[in-house]
Amino acid sequence: MKRNLRSSNAAKSSLTKTKQDAAKKKTAKPSTRPPAKRKSAVAAAIPAHSEDSLTRCRWCTSDPEYMTYHDEVWGVPLHDEHTLFEMLILEGAQAGLNWLTILKRRDQYRQAFDNFDPAVVAKYDSAKVSSLLSQDSGIIRNKAKVASAISNATAFLAVQKEFGSFDEYVWRFKPGDSETGEFVHRATSAESVAMSADLKERGFTFVGPTICYAFMQAVGMVNDHEPACYRYSEVASG
Ligand SMILES: [Zn+2]
Secondary structure, eight states: OOOOSOOOHHHHHHHHHHHHHHHHHHHOOSSOOOOOOOOOSOTTOOOTTTTOOOOOOTTOOSOHHHHHIIIIITTSOOOOHHHHHHHHHHHHHHTTSOHHHHHTTHHHHHHHTGGGOHHHHTTOOHHHHHHHTSGGGOSOOOHHHHHHHHHHHHHHHHHHHHHSOHHHHHGGGSOOGGGOOSOOOOSOOHHHHHHHHHHHHTTOOSOOHHHHHHHHHHTTSSOOSOTTSHHHHHHHTO
């Protein structure tokens, strides 16, 4: 989990790619789940943790963006409406793909989707859909996923109307404290199944139990950092 401090920005992508591939091979993670998304403005900055000796979750490769996401975002309780919407859409966009694929496009996603303002996204017309599906949008060009983002925006607005906020609504699916027993890798939970069913009933799509569980992990409804990971206790203690 260390990376090359010396790579220049220009050389970074190719270098990182090679390292990434190597890391991927090495880490052939078994049933580990891909984390939910989110990255901060890492950009070209070399994170301070570059060559630290911290133990991280096994799914976290040495890719700098992945590390920053793991260290700063994943599992931290999130309550901002637009970001919750963003996470929901990105988790759905990830379906069938590697999370890093989405993470590396996060800025393009934000740009393409008007910073994930559901009120704006809900009004997208066919011209906007065409532009989203064009080569230069920078997002994963998948018709069903793009259509889902738009209809999910409408459903999201309805939830906000009914509950006051999506935050208020979705956090009701947080498992009770008694659930925090021993650590197990899982892809779904009773709560993610319930959340998925409820979202589907409200017209959301790309919200299966696995996607919902990844969402719950990402936005901190569960703390799934591995016990050996240095973030485990940090996140647990808030
Ligand atoms: Zn971790």
